[in-house]
Amino acid sequence: MNQTLNGFVHDWNKTHKYLNFSLNEAPVTDRPINVEIRYPAVKYKDVFSTETWYQLNDIVDAKSHGTMFIVTDEHLFEKGIIEAKIASLNHNYEDQRIASALTWIGEELFSE
Numbered sequence: 001m002n003q004t005l006n007g008f009v010h011d012w013n014k015t016h017k018y019l020n021f022s023l024n025e026a027p028v029t030d031r032p033i034n035v036e037i038r039y040p041a042v043k044y045k046d047v048f049s050t051e052t053w054y055q056l057n058d059i060v061d062a063k064s065h066g067t068m069f070i071v072t073d074e075h076l077f078e079k080g081i082i083e084a085k086i087a088s089l090n091h092n093y094e095d096q097r098i099a100s101a102l103t104w105i106g107e108e109l110f111s112e
Contacts, residue, residue: 005032005095018043019106031088041080044110048078063101067093
């Protein structure tokens with residue numbers, strides 16, 4: 001993937017109606033610092049379980065090689081909100097790792 005994370009988020013949001021990403025970047029450096037994910041809670045109510053919550057945390061950590069971490073709790077997850085912090089200054093950070101984790105969230109965890 002030669003696309004920036006910002007470009008990935010932009011393209012995703014243009015083509016996906018029920019799950020959107022919002023990327024926040026650090027001033028001046030434009031390094032990603034967190035991503036927020038929004039989805040209609042009612043549409044995905046069958047996804048919400050403690051098992052799914054732990055799976056989300058573990059897979060995001062693995063797919064991002066320890067550079068993205070879910071920081072919201074199960075209550076926000078049930079309400080259609082996920083926030084993740086991005087460790088973009090870590091030595092092993094790569095945009096495509098974050099994009100891979102976000103793609104998994106959108107295509108596997110929240111498949112339509």
